Amino acid sequence: MDRTENNNKVMVDLSRVTMNYPPDVQALTDVSLQVDRGEILFLTGMSGAGKTTLLRLISGIEKPTKGYIEVDGQDLSKISRAGLQKLRRQTGVAYQNFKLLADRTVAQNIALSMEVAYRSGVFIRKQTRDLLAQLHLEDKHNTKTGKLSRGEQQRVAIARAVANKPTLILADEPTGNLDAETTKLVMDLFLRCKESGTTILIATHDRFIYDQPGNIIQLEQGSIIDGTLPADQEIPGRNES
Amino acid sequence: MNFLFAVLHQTSRNLLLTWRSQILSLMTITLSVLIFSFFYLVYTNALDAGKRLGDDLRLIVYLDEEPPPALQEQYRDKILKFDRVEKIEFVSSIQAYNKFKKQLGKDQDVLTDIPKDFLPPSLEVYPVRSLDSLSKIKRFSDYLQTFPGVLKVQYGREWVERFYSFIQLLRFVVILSGSLLVLITTFMMGHSIRLTLLTRQQEFKLLHLLGATSNYIRMPFFLEGALLGLFGSIAGMAALYMLFNWINLRFAGSAMLGMFTFNFFPLPIIAIIIGVAVVLCAGGSFSSTRKIFTL
Numbered sequence: 001m002d003r004t005e006n007n008n009k010v011m012v013d014l015s016r017v018t019m020n021y022p023p024d025v026q027a028l029t030d031v032s033l034q035v036d037r038g039e040i041l042f043l044t045g046m047s048g049a050g051k052t053t054l055l056r057l058i059s060g061i062e063k064p065t066k067g068y069i070e071v072d073g074q075d076l077s078k079i080s081r082a083g084l085q086k087l088r089r090q091t092g093v094a095y096q097n098f099k100l101l102a103d104r105t106v107a108q109n110i111a112l113s114m115e116v117a118y119r120s121g122v123f124i125r126k127q128t129r130d131l132l133a134q135l136h137l138e139d140k141h142n143t144k145t146g147k148l149s150r151g152e153q154q155r156v157a158i159a160r161a162v163a164n165k166p167t168l169i170l171a172d173e174p175t176g177n178l179d180a181e182t183t184k185l186v187m188d189l190f191l192r193c194k195e196s197g198t199t200i201l202i203a204t205h206d207r208f209i210y211d212q213p214g215n216i217i218q219l220e221q222g223s224i225i226d227g228t229l230p231a232d233q234e235i236p237g238r239n240e241s
Numbered sequence: 242m243n244f245l246f247a248v249l250h251q252t253s254r255n256l257l258l259t260w261r262s263q264i265l266s267l268m269t270i271t272l273s274v275l276i277f278s279f280f281y282l283v284y285t286n287a288l289d290a291g292k293r294l295g296d297d298l299r300l301i302v303y304l305d306e307e308p309p310p311a312l313q314e315q316y317r318d319k320i321l322k323f324d325r326v327e328k329i330e331f332v333s334s335i336q337a338y339n340k341f342k343k344q345l346g347k348d349q350d351v352l353t354d355i356p357k358d359f360l361p362p363s364l365e366v367y368p369v370r371s372l373d374s375l376s377k378i379k380r381f382s383d384y385l386q387t388f389p390g391v392l393k394v395q396y397g398r399e400w401v402e403r404f405y406s407f408i409q410l411l412r413f414v415v416i417l418s419g420s421l422l423v424l425i426t427t428f429m430m431g432h433s434i435r436l437t438l439l440t441r442q443q444e445f446k447l448l449h450l451l452g453a454t455s456n457y458i459r460m461p462f463f464l465e466g467a468l469l470g471l472f473g474s475i476a477g478m479a480a481l482y483m484l485f486n487w488i489n490l491r492f493a494g495s496a497m498l499g500m501f502t503f504n505f506f507p508l509p510i511i512a513i514i515i516g517v518a519v520v521l522c523a524g525g526s527f528s529s530t531r532k533i534f535t536l
Contacts (some may be wrong), residue, residue, distance in 0.1 A: 061450070081455075088452030099447050116453040118247050 008073075011037045011168055011199040012058055017067030019053050019222075027053040030223040031067070035201060036047060037167075039193050040214030043203040048220040051203035052096060056172045059093050059203065060084050067183050089117045093162035096172040102146030106137060106156050111147050113164045131159040131198065134189055138181070150177040158186055162193055169200045175209055187212055244456070251461035253469070259437055263469065264372055270473025273425045274518055276481045277418040278506070282481065284411040285501055285510075289410065294383055297377070298401070301393040302364040304384050306331055316388060320366060323384050324377060327367040334358035361392060378405075423521060430466050430525035437462075438529070459530040466526025467519050474518035 012035040019028040028050045036039050042134040042202060043051045056062045057069055060076050069076045072090065092113065100109050107128050114124045129240065132138050145156055154177045161169055169190070176182040187209060189201055202209060218225050256263055308316065313331055320329055332340070337360040342349045368381060378401055382394045438445065448458055485505050506514075 059450075083453045085454050088450065091452075093450065099443055099450070102446065110448070113451050115247060115250070116451045116457055118243060121246075153343060 004209065009036055010034050010070075011039070011072060012201065013068075013070040014058075015068040017057065017064045017069060019050075019057060020065045020153075021063070026222055028057075030065070031219075032223055033217065033224065035199055037199050038194060038197045040190065040200045040212070041203070042209065042212075042214055042216045043201060043219060044205070044216060045219035046222075047205075050222040051219055052172050053222075054219070055093070055172050055201065055203055059091060059170055089113075089164065090167045092166035092169045093160040093165060094154075094158045094169070094171040094174050096176070098157040100145040100153055100156060100160075101145060103215075105142050105144055106132070106140045106148070107142065108157055110160045110163050113160050117164050119164065126191070127163050131163060131189075135159055135185055151179070151182060153187065154178060155182065158189065162189060162198075165196070165198075165200060169198055171200070171202045171204075173204055173206075174202060174204045175204065180208065183208055247457060248464060250458045251457070254462045255437070255461050255465055256468075262433055262436075264467075266429060267473045268478070269425055269429055270469060270518065270522065271476040271480065273418075274474045274477025274514065275421045275484075277415070278477060278481045278514055280411065280414045280418045281483065282485065282506060284408075284415045286508070287408055287411055289502070289504065291404065298368055300364065300366040300368070300378070300382055300385060300398065301395045302388070303361045303395070304363060305361065305390050305458075307362045308364075308390065312390075313381050316364060319388065320385070324381060325327040325369045327369055329367070330365040332363045332365060334360050334362050337361070337363060380390050422518070426470065426518060426521040427525035429524045430469065431529040434462055434466070434526045434529040459527060462530045463523050463527040467523035470519035470522030471515065473522070474515040477518075478515065 012033070014031055014033040017028055017031045017033075018026070020026050031050075041112075043054060043105055045051055051061070052208060057064055057076075058115060060071075060079070063077065071087060073188065074087060076084075077085065101112075110128045110131060112125045112176055119127075128141075129138075135158070137152060137155055137159070140152060140156075145153055148156065154174065158171065158174055161171065171190070174190075175186055178186060183206065190202070191212070201213075308331070317329055320326060335357055338352075338357045341360060342352055345351065364385075366381075367386065378396060382396055385391060385394045445458060471523065482505060485503070489503060
């Protein structure tokens with residue numbers, strides 16, 4: 001497989017990435033990883049293992065201390081401001097702390113990711129209604145997100161991440177506040193996105209989640225300990241819940 | 242959703258979110274435009290009045306003797322070197338006598354037995370009727386005084402000087418109110434936008450994370466400033482027009498307004514004032530949004 005063909009196949013490419021935070025916290029050490037287009041990859045590991053840092057580096061929020069990151073064929077260390085803005089519009093991120101605007105309604109929060117991409121009003125309204133129906137939040141359309149429960153807020157954050165039909169979804173503990181039934185709703189939504197070709201990286205502790213079809217990477221103290229495991233491979237803790 | 246629609250959508254949302262402070266900004270802009278344009282209107286009308294001064298802007302140069310044609314030509318050349326004039330007239334002693342006699346009308350018999358050359362010959366200089374000439378008239382008078390054979394130079398000195406001082410004062414007030422307009426529109430808009438930015442920091446950070454372009458975030462503020470400038474200045478001009486009509490009605494026929502015609506601004510001036518207010522407000526807003534990218 002030549003380099004160009006490989007670039008077309010790979011959505012996220014990390015090579016020997018190290019991330020240090022001052023004064024002496026080593027969040028990631030020499031992490032190398034490739035995620036193919038249309039793949040679901042679960043990042044597992046204890047708290048502080050480096051899952052969130054990895055997602056922040058891939059979304060371009062932070063720059064690595066060392067190493068090379070390429071997303072959708074673009075080297076993040078050389079990407080222009082306009083290039084990064086475009087990449088972000090094509091990437092849906094569900095943050096661990098949701099990053100919702102508490103004084104805006106659920107529909108307005110979901111619409112944000114589509115508005116910045118200049119989607120039509122008709123598309124925005126339809127997509128918002130569809131997503132709210134899929135996540136059982138139809139009755140919350142006009143509710144301000146500040147008045148929602150944590151679980152509901154989490155679903156709104158996920159809806160916003162997938163609303164603009166991104167080519168890459170990064171989800172940081174997307175089911176941390178959800179019950180089993182709602183977790184299944186969220187996973188069904190992610191799987192539908194995958195079917196339409198979206199690459200999905202999910203950082204999670206939730207054993208139910210990484211029991212789903214997809215590859216798994218286990219992080220420990222900032223390093224990958226098992227490489228990429230196929231979905232049917234047994235890893236410690238899997239299927240124990 | 243195209244860019245323009247997105248910007249309009251964002252702008253209307255911003256205006257709705259901060260409508261209270263927008264009303265305050267609008268009122269301040271209206272008031273500033275009203276103050277500035279009121280003094281500017283008085284100033285331009287005073288300038289027009291200055292241009293219609295007529296004979297009051299005449300310098301009479303009394304000479305000790307009738308100048309021969311060569312000297313008259315020399316006087317003319319020297320005067321034209323100093324400034325533009327509407328006309329220069331030489332009045333001989335006899336012409337002055339006849340003029341005086343005509344002015345006396347039925348009392349002209351008082352001139353019986355008085356020699357016809359008892360009045361000195363003179364040179365009457367009519368400067369171009371403008372404020373510029375008004376300001377130069379004293380210097381003009383001093384200059385004429387240096388001519389050979391000049392006895393005295395006379396003009397409506399007191400009136401001209403008072404009028405000139407009034408115009409100078411008006412000019413100062415116009416500059417002051419103009420500066421007030423500039424300061425208020427740019428600084429106030431800037432500060433109001435900065436406050437908005439501070440209260441909505443979280444939102445702008447999120448928009449950056451979602452991939453919003455700089456223009457997507459900044460343009461609504463630019464448009465917001467432009468709209469405030471537009472409506473504020475239109476309201477200010479409308480208020481001035483009402484004030485103008487009220488003054489015309491209230492003081493119609495009074496001695497003060499009888500002296501000169503009080504006219505409203507022509508359309509191009511109105512357009513320029515509104516345009517400047519729009520540019521200042523939009524510029525003030527837009528420059529403040531640079532802060533967004535350092536948040």
